[in-house]
Amino acid sequence: MERSSGDGRLAGETEPVGETVDLVGRSRELEDVSFSAILDGSAESRVQWATPDGLELVGRGVAARFSAGGTERFDRIRSQAARTFDGLEHDGPPSARPRAVGGFSFHDGHGSTPPWTGFDAASFVVPQVLVTRSDDGTWLTAVGNRADEAADRLERWHERLTAAPAMRPSGSTPGVTDTRRTTSPAEWTAQVETALERIANGELTKVVLAQALSVELEGVVDVPALLERLRRQYPNCYRFLVDHETGGTFFGAPPERLVSKRGPRLETEALAGSVPRGETPAEDEEYVERMRANAKFQHEHGLVVDAIREQLGPFARELVISEQTIRRLATIQHLQTPIEATLEGDRHVLELVEALHPTPAVGGVPPGAAWETIRDTETFDRGWYAAPIGWFDAAGDGEFAVAIRSGIAADGTVTLFAGNGIVADSDPDDEWDEVQLKYRPILDELR
Numbered sequence: 001m002e003r004s005s006g007d008g009r010l011a012g013e014t015e016p017v018g019e020t021v022d023l024v025g026r027s028r029e030l031e032d033v034s035f036s037a038i039l040d041g042s043a044e045s046r047v048q049w050a051t052p053d054g055l056e057l058v059g060r061g062v063a064a065r066f067s068a069g070g071t072e073r074f075d076r077i078r079s080q081a082a083r084t085f086d087g088l089e090h091d092g093p094p095s096a097r098p099r100a101v102g103g104f105s106f107h108d109g110h111g112s113t114p115p116w117t118g119f120d121a122a123s124f125v126v127p128q129v130l131v132t133r134s135d136d137g138t139w140l141t142a143v144g145n146r147a148d149e150a151a152d153r154l155e156r157w158h159e160r161l162t163a164a165p166a167m168r169p170s171g172s173t174p175g176v177t178d179t180r181r182t183t184s185p186a187e188w189t190a191q192v193e194t195a196l197e198r199i200a201n202g203e204l205t206k207v208v209l210a211q212a213l214s215v216e217l218e219g220v221v222d223v224p225a226l227l228e229r230l231r232r233q234y235p236n237c238y239r240f241l242v243d244h245e246t247g248g249t250f251f252g253a254p255p256e257r258l259v260s261k262r263g264p265r266l267e268t269e270a271l272a273g274s275v276p277r278g279e280t281p282a283e284d285e286e287y288v289e290r291m292r293a294n295a296k297f298q299h300e301h302g303l304v305v306d307a308i309r310e311q312l313g314p315f316a317r318e319l320v321i322s323e324q325t326i327r328r329l330a331t332i333q334h335l336q337t338p339i340e341a342t343l344e345g346d347r348h349v350l351e352l353v354e355a356l357h358p359t360p361a362v363g364g365v366p367p368g369a370a371w372e373t374i375r376d377t378e379t380f381d382r383g384w385y386a387a388p389i390g391w392f393d394a395a396g397d398g399e400f401a402v403a404i405r406s407g408i409a410a411d412g413t414v415t416l417f418a419g420n421g422i423v424a425d426s427d428p429d430d431e432w433d434e435v436q437l438k439y440r441p442i443l444d445e446l447r
Helices: 073-085 147-163 185-200 223-233 281-293 295-315 349-356 367-377 428-446
Strands: 023-030 046-050 056-060 064-068 088-091 100-104 122-126 129-134 137-144 176-181 206-217 239-243 249-252 257-262 265-276 316-321 325-328 332-343 388-392 398-402 406-410 413-422
Touching: 023 147, 046 100, 046 223, 064 073, 064 100, 073 100, 073 122, 073 349, 100 239, 129 147, 137 147, 185 206, 185 367, 185 413, 185 428, 206 367, 206 428, 223 239, 223 249, 223 428, 239 388, 257 349, 265 281, 265 295, 265 428, 281 295, 281 332, 295 316, 295 332, 295 349, 332 428, 349 388, 349 398, 413 428
Parallel strands: 023 088
Antiparallel strands: 023 137, 046 056, 046 239, 056 129, 064 122, 100 122, 100 388, 129 137, 176 206, 206 413, 239 249, 249 406, 257 265, 257 398, 265 332, 316 332, 325 332, 388 398, 406 413
């Protein structure tokens, strides 16, 4: 494990509140390398992030940490990061810049209890070592509190990475010995019926109810290798991994972008309504046409589009909602509507994340009543499931996905999560079947 005179210090924790933490970043270009050299065999913090369009980040260690809880957690993370990034000096291309990587819990009152030990209600790290792969090439960035510390770390990790194999096998599956649901079919039916009663009473228009599946493993799961297999199976999904010094590893391959911000340009999407893939292209189209014509699916999807339009309205000078399309994944197909905006004024991506979370695709309409229904009915702690996960930089740019199709690995068990939108004409049995379909991307790679 790489250590230096400053490696044991968590800068974001030990500095007094309000005092700037000076960081220095140094970057140099790499030949293509395997990310496993950064992620393997470490008791340090590890993060990984990859977008469907090519940006990949992998980081290790903690140069700075930002954490917060409560209703002001978005503002507090932004304030902590501003103090640190204001003192950042980086020598390298913009694509290799230091970034804060992490996420939020679904509920602001989240507690760090098993399986979520080590996961605060909001937590981000600026890694000490960061490898960035993009259209601008592959770059190694080292971050420290002093220029000589960053330069020394850069040199040592450059030697280490260039000596490592450029490729690695994607590993074998650990095998599954048992699975246990947190919610029985009878409990699920009761939960859906409770939601339907509240919808009929006018309290709700839609609520997303979720389940958890505890998967006991036969062997040890190699999460980075599992993500590599998911990349091959689901190349048009995001991929993420967050692993703190203690606790489990949260990971996933979500299909849904929450928000991407580059300067004044914003991109997001509505993703709601799903059917299985068919055995043939003709069967695919048959499922799709059935979904397009289904009033329940269209109503559910329209609620998400309308909510995003309302949530982004105060921030946007111009808002463009494109035509509805189909998002096809290996085992499932979704209704998708791309949305773009030009922002009014200087905005931080975390302001937009706060405005959009939770979208009706993972929460409901109206948000307050949906959250109350979720708390009243669900039999497990969502933790970071269905919450924002991603990165941001010193300029307030960044990208976040919705942490669905996800799980947390800890102590020989992987806990998987999946949910479905309940609207007025939802059927409990149909909703149950759709939730089970959403476990498959990760469950198939564990078996």
